[in-house]
Amino acid sequence: MGTTLVFGGAGQLGQCLQHVAQERQLTSLVFLPEAQANILNVDTLTAVFARHQPTYVINCAAYTAVDKAEDEVDLARGVNRDGVENLARLCAAHGSTLIHISTDFVFAGTGNQPLVETDEAAPISIYGLTKLEGEQVIPAHTSRFFILRTSWLYSEYANNFVKTMLRFGKEREELRVIWDQLGTPTYAIDLAGCILTIIESQNQAFGLYHYSNEGVTSWYDFAKAIFELSHTPVRTLPIRTAEYPTKATRPAFSVMDKTKAKTKLQVAIPHWRDSLQVCLGRLEA
Numbered sequence: 001m002g003t004t005l006v007f008g009g010a011g012q013l014g015q016c017l018q019h020v021a022q023e024r025q026l027t028s029l030v031f032l033p034e035a036q037a038n039i040l041n042v043d044t045l046t047a048v049f050a051r052h053q054p055t056y057v058i059n060c061a062a063y064t065a066v067d068k069a070e071d072e073v074d075l076a077r078g079v080n081r082d083g084v085e086n087l088a089r090l091c092a093a094h095g096s097t098l099i100h101i102s103t104d105f106v107f108a109g110t111g112n113q114p115l116v117e118t119d120e121a122a123p124i125s126i127y128g129l130t131k132l133e134g135e136q137v138i139p140a141h142t143s144r145f146f147i148l149r150t151s152w153l154y155s156e157y158a159n160n161f162v163k164t165m166l167r168f169g170k171e172r173e174e175l176r177v178i179w180d181q182l183g184t185p186t187y188a189i190d191l192a193g194c195i196l197t198i199i200e201s202q203n204q205a206f207g208l209y210h211y212s213n214e215g216v217t218s219w220y221d222f223a224k225a226i227f228e229l230s231h232t233p234v235r236t237l238p239i240r241t242a243e244y245p246t247k248a249t250r251p252a253f254s255v256m257d258k259t260k261a262k263t264k265l266q267v268a269i270p271h272w273r274d275s276l277q278v279c280l281g282r283l284e285a
């Protein structure tokens, strides 16, 4: 197996990839944190590609601060579009396969049916828009790519909704959480497993895929499950989006259909509640 470079290697998904790679005893992955490989620095990237001649490149680097992106458009676009284009160009030049991660926030969220890969993307936030632009620059440079759109990532690593809820559950008596945004949480360890399966199986079914855990929930029901499974006694109230004003607008419905991933990538996808239980168990251990 040739070398796999992981950009954004110190972020949440990057750390999950390290965890799963270790579990599967995969030693050919090179994890590059931002300080070592900024995807906006073409000279650095050129040198890194020349040195490692990667077979696969996994891009976990992204600007992910959804609300801040509304004020930092250039920064968000730089990382989420231009940085991705830099990687796609170099992948094309070196014959490397690019595995890139995108988001359910490319959708407007106005529907009520599980979204398939061919459904229209119409982002309603700067983060979603710049991530869509990142998806779109890849095929202009290479056909050897996998784009995995995922949603509501959490894990025992970095900051995420599960860890925020566990912290708030200890600090506060009452929490108010939105119940009119529906989607599917994704345990980033499961996503990391899917990515490494693509590499291990040398899958050639390039293209765009949806990957989240199975099932549907709201942020409110997700929070309730976190508190129930972690035995955290905190009063949790369902509120509407309008009662929790944020700078960026989030899709009201971003449930994704994973039929294509299950068929072509041959991955089994756990239900979100089962994976949540695994994550909470690891956080408690």
Ligand SMILES: NC(=O)C1=CN([C@@H]2O[C@H](COP(=O)(O)OP(=O)(O)OC[C@H]3O[C@@H](n4cnc5c(N)ncnc54)[C@H](OP(=O)(O)O)[C@@H]3O)[C@@H](O)[C@H]2O)C=CC1
Pocket (backbone or CB within 6 Å): 007, 008, 009, 010, 011, 012, 013, 014, 033, 034, 037, 038, 039, 040, 059, 060, 061, 062, 063, 064, 079, 083, 101, 102, 103, 104, 131, 150, 151, 152, 153, 154, 158, 159
């Ligand atoms: N988190 C979520 O809920 C979801 C995430 N996604 C997508 O999944 C992917 C992984 O997300 P996640 O791991 O959670 O995000 P994180 O924010 O945890 O990780 C992103 C990493 O990218 C790094 N980074 C930022 N700018 C650059 C740059 N210019 N060059 C190199 N590295 C950079 C960050 O470093 P630093 O922190 O030092 O800036 C950080 O380590 C992203 O593409 C994201 O858009 C999709 C759906 C849901």
Ligand SMILES: Cc1cn([C@H]2C[C@H](O)[C@@H](COP(=O)(O)OP(=O)(O)O[C@H]3O[C@@H](C)C(=O)[C@@H](O)[C@H]3O)O2)c(=O)[nH]c1=O
Pocket (backbone or CB within 6 Å): 064, 065, 066, 103, 104, 105, 150, 151, 152, 153, 160, 161, 164, 175, 176, 177, 178, 181, 219, 244, 250
């Ligand atoms: C903390 C908190 C959040 N919320 C709501 C706000 C928001 O609608 C939802 C989730 O809030 P967060 O800010 O944790 O997550 P957010 O940044 O909106 O999460 C998104 O991140 C990007 C990177 C993605 O790609 C998306 O798939 C999605 O995971 O929960 C409450 O209702 N009450 C609360 O106390």
